[in-house]
Amino acid sequence: MEPLQLCIVWYIVFVFSVVFHEFAHAFVAYRFGDHTAMHHGLTTLNPIPHIQRSPIGMVIIPLLSFVGAGWMIGWASTPYDPYWARSCPKQAALMGLAGPAANLMLVIVAGILIHIGIAAGVFFPPESINFTTVVEANADGLQKGLAVLVSILFTLNLLLLVFNLIPVTPLDGTSLMEFILKGELLWKYRALMAHPTVRMFGIFIAWYVIKFIFGPVHLLVLNVLYIWRGVAYG
Numbered sequence: 001m002e003p004l005q006l007c008i009v010w011y012i013v014f015v016f017s018v019v020f021h022e023f024a025h026a027f028v029a030y031r032f033g034d035h036t037a038m039h040h041g042l043t044t045l046n047p048i049p050h051i052q053r054s055p056i057g058m059v060i061i062p063l064l065s066f067v068g069a070g071w072m073i074g075w076a077s078t079p080y081d082p083y084w085a086r087s088c089p090k091q092a093a094l095m096g097l098a099g100p101a102a103n104l105m106l107v108i109v110a111g112i113l114i115h116i117g118i119a120a121g122v123f124f125p126p127e128s129i130n131f132t133t134v135v136e137a138n139a140d141g142l143q144k145g146l147a148v149l150v151s152i153l154f155t156l157n158l159l160l161l162v163f164n165l166i167p168v169t170p171l172d173g174t175s176l177m178e179f180i181l182k183g184e185l186l187w188k189y190r191a192l193m194a195h196p197t198v199r200m201f202g203i204f205i206a207w208y209v210i211k212f213i214f215g216p217v218h219l220l221v222l223n224v225l226y227i228w229r230g231v232a233y234g
Contacts, residue, residue, distance in 0.1 A: 024102035096175030110154035
């Protein structure tokens with residue numbers, strides 16, 4: 001696939017995945033009584049309001065990361081009422097976890113599509129794996145394009161899922177701690193995440209950590225994906 005074609009496929013999958021993630025935040029917040037995101041027009045899968053809110057994270061950074069690394073990363077954001085979050089911490093935590101849950105859904109959908117393609121004789125498991133090769137096509141053209149698209153859908157959403165579940169602010173993983181920690185330990189964790197230094201450098205901490213954890217997670221999930229096919233990667 002030509003670089004421009006690959007860039008277009010990456011960007012389509014990136015925008016869809018991030019918008020679905022943010023829509024999940026907004027929708028769950030709305031269902032639990034916080035209408036902030038709805039008033040900003042973000043309870044929608046239409047990418048335009050999300051791009052308008054976060055043009056750097058949704059346009060500039062993804063394109064620069066593709067030029068520099070051959071894959072895309074970026075961000076968007078969904079506003080919420082902090083007073084609602086303080087008064088309804090469990091509901092706010094569920095709102096926070098809704099984004100990663102949306103990415104998990106897309107990983108599962110991509111996995112199902114891979115197996116359907118293999119059963120139909122369109123795809124087959126690759127000899128080696130990377131971001132854009134989770135499955136191979138039996139023919140060039142449309143089949144090859146579909147294989148690349150579903151591979152990116154699988155890998156990018158797995159990356160977004162794992163990255164966002166790292167439990168440091170401002171990532172969604174802090175919401176997970178609301179259900180794991182209890183009592184004084186939870187209060188200490190909240191205080192740590194509210195510390196200005198952690199808030200300032202949390203994203204850099206997460207970016208450092210993801211370099212060590214995503215490779216093993218990616219390999220594990222791919223082995224689970226292909227376990228029915230008797231294929232293993234090491």
